[in-house]
Amino acid sequence: MGTHVIKMPDIGEGIAEVELSQWHVKVGDLVVEDQVLADVMTDKAMVDIPSPVHGKVIALGGQPGEVMAVGSLLISIEVEGAGNLKESAAPAPVKEAPVAPKAQALVESKPAAAAAPRQAPVCQGPMVAREADERPLASPAVRKHALDLGIQLRLVRGTGPAGRVLHEDLDTYLAQGQSNASAPVAAAYTQRNDEEQIQVIGMRRKIAQRMQDATQRAAHFSYVEEIDVTAIEELRAHLNEKHGASRGKLTLLPFLVRALVVALRDFPQMNARYDDEAQVITRLGAVHVGVATQSDVGLMVPVVRHAEARSLWDSAAEISRLATAARNGKASRDELSGSTITLTSLGALGGIVSTPVLNLPEVAIVGVNKIVERPMVVKGQVVIRKMMNLSSSFDHRVVDGMDAALFIQAIRGLLEQPATLFVE
Template sequence: MGTHVIKMPDIGEGIAEVELSQWHVQVGDLVVEDQVLADVMTDKAMVDIPSPVHGKVIALGGVPGEVMAVGSVLISIEVEGAGNVREGAEAPVPAPKAAPAVVAEKPPAAPEAPSKPAAKPAPTAPVAARPAPVARAADERPLASPAVRKRAWDAGIELRFVHGSGPAGRILHDDLDAYLAQADQPAPAVASYAKRTDEQQIPVIGLRRKIAQRMQDAKRRAAHFSYVEEVDVTALEELRVHLNHKYGDSRGKLTLLPFLVRAMVVALRDFPQINVRYDDDAQVITRHGAVHVGVAAQTDGGLMVPVVRHAESLNLWGTSNEINRLAQAARSGKASREEMSGSTITLTSLGALGGIVSTPVLNLPEVAIVGVNRIVERPMVIKGQIVIRKMMNLSSSFDHRVVDGMDAAQFIQAIRGLLEQPASLFVE
């Protein structure tokens, strides 16, 4: 037997250190080639670290939240043969460190079960024999295969409430069956006024730490100002419903977001000074011809901003498909560094929870972010008559170091005009 030592790889882009975000294995686990061992967080994205060998984990080189230098020992695996440590040399095995109780955020690439399928329990197995549903921390993602995650997503099940009966607490399809069966039973009575003294400490690590750092850095460095304008989207909604009725089955359903991206693309033709990235260290503004729109997406780990590249070259359905693809990649933790960086302007929306007004934080080094609030029906006065219209606010923020108030207001007014007269979105 030998020892194979895996060191923290060079992620590229001049990165000298990364944060260890999550272990997918523990000491004593058997791993196979290409199985994901750990997640590490760079300044831009989460990166999977796979195993290049089969073997047994004998030591872990860090704990989640620890910042590790590129080239430091990440993990040591006992393997058949000589391994990659010279005979006679002392293996650089790290001292064992306490691993977290939760082992995985994303499923390992290894198969969920051995090649010989395990027998499924008989359909008549009593549900009562199953452990009760569990409640994990909001930022905790239990171990489950992609197929299980997709089924849970389709069924509207939050996996953090599902007990996992597989190895290391892995959630299996049978666990989803049990959870669904329990959902049909009446919930036990809860003492509404029971006194509670429990508390929980949650370390700020991984994606949540990066979000906190970026938001704090953005508020400290940029001179934010916000501008809010209401938009009558009655005609736009009528067009969207018409297009979905006519082309929804063949091209896919359209949400409001592709229309907003299109409006931003068209408006930026007249306001190129807003489609820029500002390097305040070098005091250089880079004006971009391409419109790379970051579309904020909420994930279990926090807010991520995948990028729709060259939005100026996409039609409504092309934009919609790309937004959906990127959002799914971000939520499943599979978005690449290229898909998570390089945006020139950001669009953020909370959908039905969008409220009336918001003050979005800039996604540096961009100088503008367009926020979308929810659509509400309100009585409006048009030509002396009170009519019911569908109204929506745009709450946007700008970097006052680069964008003048007049330019910001005119830019949002241009977007408003395009949305209120949606045919103008497609006039060249």
């Protein structure tokens, strides 16, 4: 028997250290080639570290949340043969698992402990033999869903990678346990004294660092404007009815991207990055729109590149593709970096106003709130119109208040008179 040592790999980007985000194995586990051993995080992406060998884990080189130097010992595996003690190299290739990350955009880690159930399990599907203190792999969203359903995650069989519990597994657990659905439920007013401590590491740490950095370095100011989106919604419905089956359904987002592109022609100072250390503002001709996307592991900003050269349906398809990749953890590092201006929306939950945080080094972010029907006075008559607020933030070090207001008013004019979106 010999020992195969895996060192912390050089992820690239000229970095000297990375954060160990999560172990997928423990000492004593048997592993096979290509099995994911750990997740590590750089400033831009989450990366999977796969095993290059079959063997048994005999030592781990760090704890989740620890920042480790490139080349330091990551894990030791007992293998058949002589092993590689003399040349303890990192596995190649390193498999990137970006988005659920990860990248220029903000990120979140898995909780350090499983959430305590709010009540006794509602249903008992086929149970998994886990120790009482064993934490099954699951995303924060799955943990919350299980908590809401009153399911103990340690009882659920996971079908995801490395036994990760998925939303589908919760559904299966409930479906298979319907025969016990009539079991009494704990009283709604039962006292609770449990506590849960969640270590801020990995993606959650990156989110915290980026948000703190943005609010400390930039001089944020917000501007909110009300927009009548009745006409643009009528156009969207018409285009979907006529072309939806052949070209795909349009949401409001591609229209907003188009409005940004057109408005930026007159306000190039918004499509810029500010290097506050070098004191240099770089205005860009290309419009690379970051579209803030929520996933199970945190907030990400995949980038619609060269939005200025895309049609409505091209933008819609790219937004959908990137959002799916981000939510599934499949977006690449390049797809999560390089934006010049960001569009953020909470969809139907968007509220009536928000104060979005800048995605540095950008100088502008446009926030979309929910659409509501309200009585409005139009030409002396009270009519029902579809209204929506844009809640946007700017870096006052670069953008003057008057310019910000005029920029948002330009977007408003384009959306309220949608034909002007396509007039060159």
